[in-house]
Amino acid sequence: MKFSPLVQELINAFKCLPGVGAKSAQRMAFHLLERNRIGGTKLAESLAKAMENIGHCRQCRTFTEQEVCDICLSPKRQARGQLCIVETPADVIAIEQTGEYQGLYFILMGHLSPLDGIGPDDLGLDILEKQLGQGQFSEVILATNPTVEGEATAHFIAELANKYQVNISRIAHGVPVGGELEYVDGNTLSHALSGRKHYSF
Amino acid sequence: MKFSPLVQELINAFKCLPGVGAKSAQRMAFHLLERNRIGGTKLAESLAKAMENIGHCRQCRTFTEQEVCDICLSPKRQARGQLCIVETPADVIAIEQTGEYQGLYFILMGHLSPLDGIGPDDLGLDILEKQLGQGQFSEVILATNPTVEGEATAHFIAELANKYQVNISRIAHGVPVGGELEYVDGNTLSHALSGRKHYSF
Known part of the structure; x- marks a missing residue:
């Protein structure tokens, strides 16, 4: 026994999202059906509009x-x-x-x-x-x-x-602000050293 | 500067899904826009149909x-x-x-x-x-x-x-099949003990 066809179709459709597998898709479908039909309808509308109208800047x-x-x-x-x-x-x-x-x-x-x-x-x-x-x-x-x-x-x-x-x-490569030298990888550190700047007072 | 209105609307709409914050919503929107417009359109259709037609079994x-x-x-x-x-x-x-x-x-x-x-x-x-x-x-x-x-x-x-x-x-409470007693919590273990069954040969 499976979910009814329309529920199953919705769950399958959610799987096209990145990082969403069978379980997450099911959770999303049930969440919208149970608690947020308005949000779901709005998502459907935005999605339809976006897929049709959004292109690339020339x-x-x-x-x-x-x-x-x-x-x-x-x-x-x-x-x-x-x-x-x-x-x-x-x-x-x-x-x-x-x-x-x-x-x-x-x-x-x-x-x-x-x-x-x-x-x-x-x-x-x-x-x-x-x-x-x-x-x-x-x-x-x-x-x-x-x-x-x-x-x-x-x-x-x-x-x-x-x-x-x-x-x-x-753009400059180097140690990220707030980072600790101890945990910075060697490649980044050598970039930070070779890209050093003269200290300005 | 922000994304163009329609892109921003799509990202906001994705936030209604459970476990989806600003960054995931952005990733989902870009993924569909960039790589899967057909999937996105299908999701929009399934979602609209589902939100309107799915109810509860009487x-x-x-x-x-x-x-x-x-x-x-x-x-x-x-x-x-x-x-x-x-x-x-x-x-x-x-x-x-x-x-x-x-x-x-x-x-x-x-x-x-x-x-x-x-x-x-x-x-x-x-x-x-x-x-x-x-x-x-x-x-x-x-x-x-x-x-x-x-x-x-x-x-x-x-x-x-x-x-x-x-x-x-x-339904019975007890040690899950394949579990190890050592790692089962005390509450479950006491349920497993009190719910013990006579061994049948």
């Missing part, structure tokens, strides 16, 4: 329902002439929360990964190259993740950007 | 889109005259998977919890009493969870069922 490739996103449209940001290249839209939010950066972004939506068949065109590097060619940027900041794939991607983009008249920089 | 209170569920409709199960009382529809599936039980179920959809304002009527005990009054059951098996609330609920239902001509039983 300029920076982030998720948006507009043709060009609000960040790309800002004249203040355009005037800065800075372009920060990140892997995901979530990285944009993380950088925005620091309040340190006021320029534009380019979102790769992943990193180079030949084994998974993800090449330069899948990361929109043709769009990026066109933008660099227009000469609106004076600096390109490579803010991909400090992983093997992220470093390779940064290296690839640096070589590509080198053909144009732009400063190219990579 | 007899056993489980989730179903029919008026009376398949288990309750089965003449074979009705003929058994057994009624197993459980807390949730998931418990029904767990018991069904053992293949040990062939009777009908009654699902409380929770347990007595005066602090949360959950009383006998919220558990459908009025419906249960009416069914017991019709005299179709010879045995009532109390299969609520072996927690404080589950035990209290079982006790309450036992007293209620005692007014009618039925055998009342409670």
Whole structure:
């Protein structure tokens, strides 16, 4: 004996979410059915709307329902002439929360990964190259993740950007603030040492 | 700067799921937008259909889109005259998977919890009493969870069922199969001892 068809269909549908297996899917379905039908209906509506209407920004490739996103449209940001290249839209939010950066972004939506068949065109590097060619940027900041794939991607983009008249920089690697040297891995520590700065009084 | 309105709405909507906070909601939204739009659309459809059409079985209170569920409709199960009382529809599936039980179920959809304002009527005990009054059951098996609330609920239902001509039983408490005595808690162990059975050759 199984659940009734519609309940089973709902449980199966929940399994498409990342990190959700049979048990979690069941728990989610029962939670909504039992305690939050309004929330469930709202989720269904948001999901349907989002799946249909959200596309990529024509300029920076982030998720948006507009043709060009609000960040790309800002004249203040355009005037800065800075372009920060990140892997995901979530990285944009993380950088925005620091309040340190006021320029534009380019979102790769992943990193180079030949084994998974993800090449330069899948990361929109043709769009990026066109933008660099227009000469609106004076600096390109490579803010991909400090992983093997992220470093390779940064290296690839640096070589590509080198053909144009732009400063190219990579975000600093080192000991995270609040961390303890004892527990920092050797690779990070050697980056922190080689990247040391002159002490300024 | 935030995500675009529709993306933010989707992330907020995901937070209604149990165990899903801001970060997981973001991950789910991005996963569907990036890699599984078809799955997302299907989830939206299943969810909308489920929230609108799934109600409770008139007899056993489980989730179903029919008026009376398949288990309750089965003449074979009705003929058994057994009624197993459980807390949730998931418990029904767990018991069904053992293949040990062939009777009908009654699902409380929770347990007595005066602090949360959950009383006998919220558990459908009025419906249960009416069914017991019709005299179709010879045995009532109390299969609520072996927690404080589950035990209290079982006790309450036992007293209620005692007014009618039925055998009342409670599922056995004891050492779980495959468990080790050393790691079993004292309460369970004392249940296992007091509930010991004569060894049959």
